[in-house]
Amino acid sequence: MKYVFVLALLLLGFNADAQILRKRTVKLMGSRFDITIVAADSLTAEQAIDTVIAEVTRIENLISDWKADTQISQVNQNAGIAPVRVDPEVFALTERALHFSIITNGAFDISFAAMDRIWKFDGSMTEMPSPQAIKKSVEKVGYKHIVLDRVHSTIFLSRKGMKIGFGALGEGYAADRCRTMMxxxxxxxxxxxxxxxxxxxxxxxxxRDWTIGITNPLHKDTVFAVVPLRQPAVVTSGSYEKFVVFNGKRYAHIINPRTGYPATGVSSVTVFGPSAETANGFSTSLMVLGKDAGLKLIRKYPQYSYIMITDDGQIRSSPRLIAKRLRIR
Structure with missing residues (x-):
């Protein structure tokens, strides 16, 4: 889940250069999309929103893993059977996702789509799954079994039962594409x-700059930081809405695809940078890697800034972010 919202102030003007703001909320890619456009007039703004919706829908119809007729679904249906030729756009997205798998040693893995959903975060779980069940749940997960052929633009899942899915990474990609188009x-x-x-x-x-409010993971109805957006993309991953507690230990809904166990230790990660797709890859990876390994990774990429909040209330952030001086109460 992502918990970040925009604090937008609309001032009405009456001069020739006045701009108007229009916003629409729709369900796309199985998720909520909030689309905000600033334009010279209402018609232009509404038409731009329509264009954004059409573009996200186009991308969804390429990469969705739950619609049977998409290219990614065809890849999944042919796991262990044959490579599937995909559009260069889909191939490039898959290639970038695999790059994240490599630099995180599998903490980020688009083959998570084949994971057995044995963890429940709806209040119905009364005991932890057995170690055997957890191990079995990730048997078909493994980015090293995704074979890409750049010459023929094909994707092959070498083991039967494998699946790939882009999840929120696809939403970040769609958001980036729409910004470029607009x-x-x-x-x-x-x-x-x-x-x-x-x-x-x-x-x-x-x-003024757009600003975001970052939810306080210890008091989820409050904001602990308001940050002006100086970079075009921001993504927040949080584990404080969906989790279970066993033997006094908190297990988040974000699952480590290497082990099958939920991520622990980090409650929230917000990443700022030039690309929402890449920021999503980092935010998810840092949740799984944990504080020490996660910070070691993202500090190698200075074009991306971060705010990390641990389960015990510690805050870590990029030096240039004002949030480093804040404390959770």
């Missing part, structure tokens, strides 16, 4: 927020 069409400001994978450009109608 800028090319002359829409100078807006936000595409796919369930917390947020891509922004331009400024509010009052000329």
């Amino acid at each position: 800028l090319a069409r002359g829409i100078k400001a807006g936000i595409v927020n796919g369930s917390g994978d947020m891509s922004t450009w331009g400024r509010q109608t009052n000329g």
